[in-house]
Amino acid sequence: MPQATLHSARLKFVPLAQEHYALTKELDQDPEVMRHIGFGRPLTDDETKQVHEWLLNSPTSIPGQGTWVAYAGDEAIGWWILAPTPIDKDKPTENFSTERSETGYRLLKRFWGRGYATEGSRELLRHAxxxxxxxEVFGETMTVNTASRAVMAKCGMNHVDTWFNTYPTPPLGIEEGEVRYRITKEEWKAQTSGPQ
Ligand SMILES: CC(C)(COP(=O)(O)OP(=O)(O)OC[C@H]1O[C@@H](n2cnc3c(N)ncnc32)[C@H](O)[C@@H]1OP(=O)(O)O)[C@@H](O)C(=O)NCCC(=O)NCCS
Incomplete structure (x- = not known):
């Protein structure tokens, strides 16, 4: 199944393409967007190119999954992802699960606080x-990333794990650890078929 075009009440999601590089670069070079991601700092031009290539190519290794750019009217507001995950976490580049996916999102700051991340994530979960x-779909973020945790919780995902890693160049706040949220198909069905 090729990567689909998706719709929610206010957003249209199209598969990420080479032409969206300006968007991924703007996101990856904004210190506030990157505060709780990776090294906790804006990426260099070389790093942004690598991220864009990864977003374009890696998630589509399982048909149907991938990275989507969302448009509100004519404006691109950010990206969402459904990324295949390895069956064996000790072999992260082979044997991807066809049952399980990791979700994530990155929105331009001028669009924060309007409910877009929640609206988009709900549509991605429906699609998944x-x-x-x-x-099963899961998402991971830093414990201190309150906004991202709120989005996952509002979409019905449950906090299932917290862990503490050490990194050579850690982002601020990593001492509080990282968290995983998850939702299964059964949980999603129970939430969406019940009273709204
Ligand atoms: C995380 C992010 C996508 C949220 O986008 P958004 O469109 O502003 O989120 P929403 O408007 O859907 O808000 C969802 C909930 O989070 C809450 N929220 C948003 N920002 C918040 C913040 N900084 N602190 C506390 N709560 C926050 C909102 O109040 C809302 O809950 P409510 O409806 O009960 O009030 C956006 O801040 C972003 O792109 N951040 C940088 C990238 C990032 O951290 N991505 C996740 C990495 S894993």
Whole structure:
């Protein structure tokens, strides 16, 4: 199944393409967007090119999954992802699960606080479970990334794990650890078929 075009009430999601590099670069070079991601600092030009190539190519290794750019009217507001995850975490580049996916998102700051991240993530979860038939979707972020945690919780994902890693160049706040949120197909169905 090729990567689909998706719609929510206010957003249209199209597969990320080479032409979206200006968007990924603007996101990756904004200190506030990157505060709780990676090294906790804006990326260099070389790093932004590598990220864009990864977003374009890696997530589509399982048909149907990938990175989407969302438009509100004519304006691109950010990207969302459904990324295949390895069956064996000790072999991160081979044997991807066809049942399980990792989600994430990055929005331009001028669009924050309007409910877009929640709206978009709900549509991605619908697509993951209803259209692609996945069994489970999870997301990870830094414990201190309150906004991202709120988005996952509002989408019905549950906090299932917290862990503490050490990194050579850690982002500020990493001492409070990282968290994983998860939702299964059964949980999603129970939430979406019940009273709204
Ligand atoms: C995380 C991010 C996508 C949220 O986008 P958004 O469109 O502003 O989120 P929403 O408007 O859907 O808000 C969802 C909830 O989070 C809450 N929220 C948003 N920002 C918040 C913040 N800084 N602190 C506390 N709560 C926050 C909102 O109040 C809302 O809850 P409510 O409806 O109960 O009030 C955006 O801040 C972003 O792109 N950040 C940088 C990239 C990033 O950290 N991505 C995640 C990495 S894993």
């Amino acid at each position: 479970f209803q259209d692609l038939g996945l069994a």
